[in-house]
Amino acid sequence: MFEFFNEDQKMLRSVVRELVDKVVAPYAAEWDEKDHCPKELFKVFGEQGLLGLFVSEEYGGAGLGLTERAIMLEEVARHSSGFAIALMTHDLAVAAVYNFGTEAQKKAWLPKLCSGELIGGLSVTEPTGGSDLGNQATTIEKNDAGYLMNGRKVFITNSHIADFNIWTGTSGVNDKGRKMLSALIIPPGTPGLSAGRKENKLGLRGSVTGDTIAKDVQCGPDDLLGKEGAGATIALHTIGHFGRSGISAFSVGIMRGSVEEAVKFSKERIIYGKPLAKLAEIQAMIAENQIDYEAAAAMLYNATAIYDRGEDAIPRIAAVKYFSTEAAIRSTRRTMDLMGGYGVMNEYPVGRFLRDALANVPSGGTSQIMRIIVAGNILK
Ligand SMILES: Cc1cc2nc3c(=O)[nH]c(=O)nc-3n(C[C@H](O)[C@H](O)[C@H](O)COP(=O)(O)OP(=O)(O)OC[C@H]3O[C@@H](n4cnc5c(N)ncnc54)[C@H](O)[C@@H]3O)c2cc1C
Known part of the structure; x- marks a missing residue:
């Protein structure tokens, strides 16, 4: 096979390959057949520093980049794309907090996400069409306690296993009359957030995909990710x-x-x-x-x-x-x-x-x- 990588990247690839040969490859067919997500492996990948590879070390990451993350995901997907999409989507929550969070949000959440103590998810797609991102029926309303959210998302990876969720929803209209989206962090255990229907997929089995539902989910003012209107x-x-x-x-x-x-x-x-x-x-x-x-x-x-x-x-x-x-x-x-x-x-x-x-x-x-x-x- 051919090479793109520097010595450190090659080393990372062989470390991941060795881990995958042990904890992923022998079980990949069974996870697919039983549609089982091995969520206990998040901690194993976390211990090896493989969650949040692109996050700087001060927040519990490895201080590397998107390239190293792709190397890791390629190795996992060589045997199980199903488990790879569970890991990958966890990282979407990590990336959103890392790139758009406040210092306090990064300190509060990233170390737990990078270690695998928390599993992450990102809820964007709605029944009205994932391609039509701006047309979200989920509402995020500002109130005295912070932000109140109601809505339903579909096809969400890690829907039934994520403890830490990021949602987008409509939070008003801009001066051109177009819907504005905001993004919220939903801390673990927030009342009103639940998982609904679980999908039975053709492929990428071994990851959980389903609906996530927000019914009067009340978030604090500090749970807004980025600025109001920055959700898109x-x-x-x-x-x-x-x-x-x-x-x-x-x-x-x-x-x-x-x-x-x-x-x-x-x-x-x-x-x-x-x-x-x-x-x-x-x-x-x-x-x-x-x-x-x-x-x-x-x-x-x-x-x-x-x-x-x-x-x-x-x-x-x-x-x-x-x-x-x-x-x-x-x-x-x-x-x-x-x-x-x-x-x-x-x-x-x-x-x-x-x-x-x-x-x-x-x-x-x-x-x-x-x-x-x-x-x-x-x-x-
Ligand atoms: C396995 C899996 C995991 C997923 N995980 C997540 C997740 O974790 N979080 C999340 O938020 N979402 C997730 N999704 C949702 C995914 O992002 C959407 O399925 C995708 O964006 C497409 O949206 P849709 O399914 O509603 O299709 P639609 O938007 O309804 O599209 C239907 C068809 O119309 C076409 N179309 C739409 N708009 C146009 C246009 N302007 N011009 C031409 N053609 C167009 C599309 O290409 C498609 O062929 C996941 C989906 C899958 C299958």
Whole structure:
């Protein structure tokens, strides 16, 4: 396999790989089959310093960047994209507090989130359409005690396991008459916040996805994240950088798995008295998988490096998200084809990879929305 990384990043990758080989790889198929989220592993990843990799050390993080976080998520997703999205979404709450929180909020929450003592979630999407971010029915009203929130969110990762939640909701209209969003931190144990319907997903099983409901949730004045009206900026920055680079990392991990499974199978499977790998058509499929994998990985680590040097990377990451999620579907489909009938047997992981690859497409924003972001950036 090829390399992008400096020595420290390579070291991180091998540390994570060793951990994943022990605590993720042997159980990934079972988590998928039982749709079980191994939430006890948050503490294990926290102890290894892998939660909040991009958070500075004073708040309990590792002081690294989006690149190191993508390396970690790629390694987890090589075996379990389901558990990877649970970790990734936890990090969205971390990123929102780290990038937009007050000093007091960072000190109060980040060490507990980075250690895995608390599990995080970010509730943005509503039944009225995740793509239509500005049109939220959730209300955040200012009152004497702080902020009162009512609403319902859908498709929320970690819905039933998160102790620490961030919500967005409408908090009035601006001078152009458009809805303004604000973001609130909902501290653990706040009355009125609950989890509703739990989804039964095609892929990314091993993560919990469901509704979150706020009924007269009263937050204090200090629970506002950023300024009033900053909710859309917070959501777009957090999902645009941390969400979509994470899902791209899953897709790269899936593609690496797809290449490795194709190589292994084609060398072991004997037909016409020789390994499948001797057939030119099979070699072409393996080459296409490797090219898609290399292209997606190069795009991903280029985009995360741009963010890590302090630049906005939303259009770049949207391009990677589009390319990598679509390429992961092509790649896993090719590996399944290459395996003949074995490709659809559940004893092999490639069918699960394809289901996970499909589920990555809407998560964090659809392919259509990614193209709109890329085109908007070029045309502006
Ligand atoms: C596994 C999973 C985990 C998720 N986790 C979270 C989470 O933790 N937190 C959270 O807040 N959300 C989460 N989501 C929600 C996710 O962000 C949304 O599903 C996504 O933004 C799309 O929204 P939607 O499903 O409502 O689709 P819609 O917005 O209803 O889109 C439907 C279709 O219309 C198209 N479309 C919409 N607008 C346009 C347009 N302007 N031009 C052209 N086409 C358009 C879309 O591309 C799509 O094809 C998760 C989703 C999944 C699948």
